[in-house]
Amino acid sequence: GAVVSQHPSWVICKSGTSVKIECRSLDFQATTMFWYRQFPKQSLMLMATSNEGSKATYEQGVEKDKFLINHASLTLSTLTVTSAHPEDSSFYICSARADRPPQADTEAFFGQGTRLTVV
């Protein structure tokens, strides 16, 4: 299947600092990328949907100014957690999907996830 690379796989940061997480589609053009957050023993909660070249669509309850999403190219989306606090500690996962021919494919492929710990 297609490969999605997420970096870093884990990060520890101090409270008040910002952290950037990258999500790259390595062998296809990802017109749509999703960012999820997973709390322990819970499902993946969709945070936002980003389409290349346009602003991300955030789910209800997700602060857009805190979780900045940029999808500047067809192979890269970034999530920046600004002014991180301990309650932002979580497992963040991106997924990418190709929506346009000739790679039109509905399956979304996932990155490895990023474990963020804010101390």
Next chain:
Amino acid sequence: DQQVKQNSPSLSVQEGRISILNCDYTNSMFDYFLWYKKYPAEGPTFLISISSIKDKNEDGRFTVFLNKSAKHLSLHIVPSQPGDSAVYFCAVISSNTGKLIFGQGTTLQVKP
């Protein structure tokens, strides 16, 4: 309001037997359904999918069944193997929004 529900948080089966994982959804606008397998601290891995125009899709040991009238899908794994032990998520896509929405997950344990 949970749009995708996996009512069984866990399932335990014996190696070689069939594992059946269930998923219910509420919105008839969902038109594509997927199953993912996930290990702790890793991203989900795509397993199998089915579109709303079909009622069955098979790939090796994995078969997904879709009952649109009941808004229900299931994943059958046969024969189950210890390596299948993981958390399984069903997910749905609405062509309206393009969103990929997950159920809560079911932890499958296959005993040797």
